[in-house]
Amino acid sequence: MGKFVITTRKNGEFQFNLKAGNGQTILASEGYSTKAACENGIESVRKNSQDDAxxxxxxxxxxxxxxxxxAGNGQAIGNSEMYESAASRENGIESVKKNAPDATVEDQSA
Incomplete structure (x- = not known):
């Protein structure tokens, strides 16, 4: 089962990573100025992850x-790692679709 991990960057911004059940990061967020904005980003991933478009x-x-x-407004809410092949990238997308909706949230920002 996947999980979202919230951390704090050196500049004080919050970010999240979506990790697959094996602990591998499959989606990384931008930096957010507040934890609430970061949490909203997680909800946006949950909502938008099922739409292939x-x-x-x-x-x-x-x-x-x-x-x-x-997101629906066209703004990027997460980006993946680099993959060697298009097939690997598709597997990454499928992993986000599978893990994001029910992923737990682990706050490591404190």
Whole structure:
């Protein structure tokens, strides 16, 4: 079962990572100025993760591929790691779809 882990960055911003059951990070957020905004980001991931149209499938200059998950307003709410193949990226997207809706939240920001 997946979980969202909230942490604090060195600059004081809050961020979350969605981790799969094996502990691997499958989605990382931007920085948020407040914990409440970070928690809203988690809810946005839960809500938008099931809509395949919300995933931007992208390629880096290095040739590796990745994805961004967008909210209804088009703003990116999470991005993936780099993958070696499009098939691996699709597996990552499926993992977000599977883990996000019921993931627990672990607050490590304190």
């Amino acid at each position: 919300r995933y931007d499938r992208l390629e880096a200059k290095s040739g590796q591929v990745y994805f961004n998950l967008k």
